[in-house]
Amino acid sequence: MSHGPSATGGADIQGAPHGHHDDPHVPVFTAGSAPRAKLDDILSRYPTKMAGLLPALWIVQDERGWISEHAMKEVGDVLGVTAAYVKGVVTFYTMYHQHPVGKYFIQVCTTSCCNCMGAEDVVKAFLEKTGCGELGLTSPDGKYTVIEVECLGACGFATPIMVNDDFVDSVSVERVPEILKKYS
Amino acid sequence: MGYPHKSHPRETPILSKYFGDPEARTLEGWKARGGYKALPDALATDPVAIQNVVKESGLRGRGGAGFPTGLKWSFMKIGDGKPHYLCCNADESEPGTFKDREIMRWTPHALIEGCAIAAHAIGAETCYIYIRGEFTEPIAIMERALEEARAAGVIGDNAMGSGKKVNIWVHRGAGAYICGEETALMNSIEGKRGNPRIKPPFPAVAGLFGMPTTINNVETLAAVPHILNNGPEWYKAMCLGSPKSNGSKLFSVCGNVAKPGNYEVVMGFSFKEFLYDLCGGPLPGRKFKAIIPGGSSVPVITIEEAEQVKMDYEGFMEFGTMLGSGGVIIFDDAQSMPKQLARLARFYAHESCAQCTQCREGTAWMTKILERICAGQGTFEDLDTIFELTENMTGKTICVLSDSCGAPVCSGITRFRGEFEALITGKRSSTVAVG
Numbered sequence: 001m002s003h004g005p006s007a008t009g010g011a012d013i014q015g016a017p018h019g020h021h022d023d024p025h026v027p028v029f030t031a032g033s034a035p036r037a038k039l040d041d042i043l044s045r046y047p048t049k050m051a052g053l054l055p056a057l058w059i060v061q062d063e064r065g066w067i068s069e070h071a072m073k074e075v076g077d078v079l080g081v082t083a084a085y086v087k088g089v090v091t092f093y094t095m096y097h098q099h100p101v102g103k104y105f106i107q108v109c110t111t112s113c114c115n116c117m118g119a120e121d122v123v124k125a126f127l128e129k130t131g132c133g134e135l136g137l138t139s140p141d142g143k144y145t146v147i148e149v150e151c152l153g154a155c156g157f158a159t160p161i162m163v164n165d166d167f168v169d170s171v172s173v174e175r176v177p178e179i180l181k182k183y184s
Numbered sequence: 185m186g187y188p189h190k191s192h193p194r195e196t197p198i199l200s201k202y203f204g205d206p207e208a209r210t211l212e213g214w215k216a217r218g219g220y221k222a223l224p225d226a227l228a229t230d231p232v233a234i235q236n237v238v239k240e241s242g243l244r245g246r247g248g249a250g251f252p253t254g255l256k257w258s259f260m261k262i263g264d265g266k267p268h269y270l271c272c273n274a275d276e277s278e279p280g281t282f283k284d285r286e287i288m289r290w291t292p293h294a295l296i297e298g299c300a301i302a303a304h305a306i307g308a309e310t311c312y313i314y315i316r317g318e319f320t321e322p323i324a325i326m327e328r329a330l331e332e333a334r335a336a337g338v339i340g341d342n343a344m345g346s347g348k349k350v351n352i353w354v355h356r357g358a359g360a361y362i363c364g365e366e367t368a369l370m371n372s373i374e375g376k377r378g379n380p381r382i383k384p385p386f387p388a389v390a391g392l393f394g395m396p397t398t399i400n401n402v403e404t405l406a407a408v409p410h411i412l413n414n415g416p417e418w419y420k421a422m423c424l425g426s427p428k429s430n431g432s433k434l435f436s437v438c439g440n441v442a443k444p445g446n447y448e449v450v451m452g453f454s455f456k457e458f459l460y461d462l463c464g465g466p467l468p469g470r471k472f473k474a475i476i477p478g479g480s481s482v483p484v485i486t487i488e489e490a491e492q493v494k495m496d497y498e499g500f501m502e503f504g505t506m507l508g509s510g511g512v513i514i515f516d517d518a519q520s521m522p523k524q525l526a527r528l529a530r531f532y533a534h535e536s537c538a539q540c541t542q543c544r545e546g547t548a549w550m551t552k553i554l555e556r557i558c559a560g561q562g563t564f565e566d567l568d569t570i571f572e573l574t575e576n577m578t579g580k581t582i583c584v585l586s587d588s589c590g591a592p593v594c595s596g597i598t599r600f601r602g603e604f605e606a607l608i609t610g611k612r613s614s615t616v617a618v619g
Contacts, residue, residue: 001277001318001359001535045310045353046373047267047393053375054358079375092377092537093358095317107318111279112480112527113438116519150361150531151279151480152318155438155511156445157188165320 001150002094002107003135020099025070028060029078035059039078049079053089057096066097102138102145104183106130107162108171111151117158118173123148125176126161143184187286188445192462196422196432199406200448203290209325211332214293220338222412226301227346231262234305238408240416242423242430247273247364247401248479248509250497253408259388260306260396268308269392271373271399272299274315274322275357275364278479279531280511283434283446284402288315288322291406292329298405300339300350301412306398309349314369317357326354361535365583366399367391368537379537380583403434425452429496433510437463440470440516455493459514470516474600478508480528481588483595484521504595521600522607525593526554532589543586546577550589562608567597 029036039059043052056079060071067090073083090096097105106126110119123146127133130144138145154160157169163183171179187204191197201217202208208217226234239254260268272295276284287295295313303311315323330352333339343350355373357363363372367381370392391397411419411431420430429451435458438444442464449458459465459472466472472487477495483505485493493499500507515524533547550573553566574590581587597604 001361003534045351048374050375051373051393054356054372057358058356081375089375089377093317093360095359110527111531112524113280113513115527116439116515116524149318150534151277153276153285153316154282155280155513156282156436158438158444162318162320167318167321 002147003149020066020068022064022068022070025068025074027074028063028071029056029074035063050081052079053081053086054093057086057090057093061096066100102132103143104145104163106144106146106183107149107152108146109150109152109154109158109160110148111155113151113155114158114160119159121173122159122161122171122176125173126180129176129180144180186445187290189443192447194453194457194462195448196450197448198410198432199287199291199294199403199434200446203286203446205290208291209293209329211293211329211336211338214291218413219293219409220297220344222409223297223300223338224344224346226412227304227344227348227350231305231307232258234301234412237416238305238411241411241419242416242428243404243407243411243419244429244497245401246403246407246433246510248278248481248506250507253400253404256388256398256400257302257306259386260308260398262307264396267310267393267395268306269395269397270299270303270306270308270311271366271369271392271397272311272313272402272405273364273366273369273399274313274319274326274402275361275369276319276402276509277316277361277364278481278509278511279528280436280438280476280513281479281509282436282438283510285319285322286446287402287406287434288319288326292326293333294406294409295326295402296329296333296339296352298408299352300343301408302398302400302405303350303352304348306396308398309351311350311352312355312373312392313352314355314357314363314373316363317359323354323356330354360537361531362537362583362585365585368583369399370397377537379539380585382582407431422450423452423496424450424454425494425496426498428498429507433495433507435495435510435512437512437514439512439514440467440472440519441465441514442467449495451496452499453495455495455499456491458495459490466514466516470518472514473517473519474515474521474596476505476511476513476592478506479511480513480531481584481591482506482508483591484525484599485595486599520558521596521603522554522558525596526551526558528592529554529589532585536585540581540586542577543581543589546573546586547589549573550577550593554593557604557607560607560610562604564605564608566608567601567604570594570597 072086076086131139160169207213363378368378372378387397529551538544577586
């Protein structure tokens with residue numbers, strides 16, 4: 001439930017000067033590919049094709065790091081829904097990246113339970129030490145994007161953070177340099 | 185065992201007995217610890233008979249609403265010719281709650297056995313465990329355990345050689361608090377935006393893919409094998425308070441407290457002893473001030489009130505709050521209540537699915553007002569506006585997210601009005617509870 005990167009300041013609209021593109025789009029779910037096989041296996045668990053949408057989007061993000069408009073169209077074609085429908089779903093869920101993000105995407109929980117244990121200072125430390133400066137912006141070296149996230153569900157281990165798919169709990173300001181060293 | 189602390193002698197570790205024990209994660213390890221004893225018998229038993237055992241046990245939903253589990257199961261009409269579905273709600277996103285995470289991390293097979301029994305009891309052949317997207321570790325552990333269970337024939341098309349079909353799959357969420365609401369969860373599995381549905385129809389009539397569906401919380405399902413193994417009377421007898429609240433309950437404790445973590449106690453346990461004895465009391469040099477006892481969506485109470493509470497559904501209601509999910513959030517005397525409640529309101533504003541006007545606008549407006557007060561620019565009228573706003577946000581929307589924003593905020597203003605007034609009048613922030 002992240003607050004999402006805000007760096008691009010606009011949509012990934014065709015022809016938009018600051019939008020992100022993946023031209024030419026290399027399809028993810030080509031016949032005989034591993035992602036295709038994985039999706040087919042997942043689809044066998046559900047009575048409808050549409051139920052494969054969230055899993056399909058996860059596969060795209062795992063493969064490409066983000067979900068472009070072209071990829072949304074591809075997923076729509078595979079599952080028999082429109083690109084617009086797919087975008088409607090992508091925009092609902094905060095974990096799908098609609099833009100490229102830093103190599104290490106850092107989400108820091110700042111909801112009340114962590115907030116009262118100093119989560120805001122942890123955010124500040126990450127922004128400072130990564131060189132991101134601002135929430136949602138990617139550091140000049142392209143390595144880090146730091147965002148605030150709503151409750152990560154590990155409230156007794158304040159402050160939990162996520163670095164890409166890794167969950168790190170009990171993060172204090174003091175531990176920030178050591179964590180960044182691991183992810184560098 | 186316990187995690188992250190050793191079990192306290194006054195705990196009743198039933199679900200949490202093997203937290204912290206990595207060997208309990210494997211099928212073999214789980215069997216050696218008494219796992220999968222209930223499932224073979226259950227699969228050979230009439231579904232309605234299992235529903236009745238769970239009804240007699242007094243088990244109520246551990247996700248927050250406290251609805252009687254056996255009764256919920258009995259709404260599923262066995263033999264109606266339709267496919268039935270079981271959804272396990274592992275979306276655990278309620279601030280302050282992190283118990284299901286530990287059940288999945290340490291005892292994945294306990295949940296699998298519970299799911300398999302429940303699926304059989306409601307006439308379902310398919311169960312989806314909907315886990316929030318951020319829980320990467322629990323997802324990996326559950327996937328591994330499910331693969332093991334499938335390979336061993338514990339679940340699958342011929343579960344434990346019973347001839348019964350029980351397929352269980354993990355469905356990963358993608359970041360949306362609202363998907364913990366049961367109808368939003370079903371939409372999410374179907375590949376839709378996680379907007380809650382209007383009820384009726386209730387899920388037992390038309391749920392997932394339009395078919396009869398039951399949605400149960402992780403902790404609820406994990407308790408089922410124990411009830412079948414030990415009998416409903418055993419479970420019912422675990423009761424220190426109201427006779428309507430039975431069994432053991434996991435409480436997640438977080439915030440300003442010496443020993444945050446999960447604690448499992450019998451329903452009706454003294455909250456005072458829980459806070460000071462089990463959880464180790466406040467941090468050095470501090471005092472407890474306010475407590476949100478059941479996840480962030482329930483009203484805040486003062487420590488003076490909390491010290492009188494018996495920890496069960498009725499006990500918390502007596503003091504105007506709720507047991508909810510059992511996520512105990514503690515604020516001490518170093519915290520500003522206006523600031524913390526403003527942060528909570530921001531959570532709800534961010535998580536509103538935006539279908540209903542009252543919620544979409546109300547949560548954002550409430551956040552704006554509270555942040556204004558915190559910035560020293562609030563007025564006394566602002567406090568009245570919050571109460572008016574809450575009235576318009578309560579009981580008027582498709583789901584209860586909107587109500588959940590007003591509950592902690594209004595109870596917080598009522599009980600800690602001095603702190604809000606101090607910010608409005610520009611005086612030093614008061615930490616004294618009033619009212």
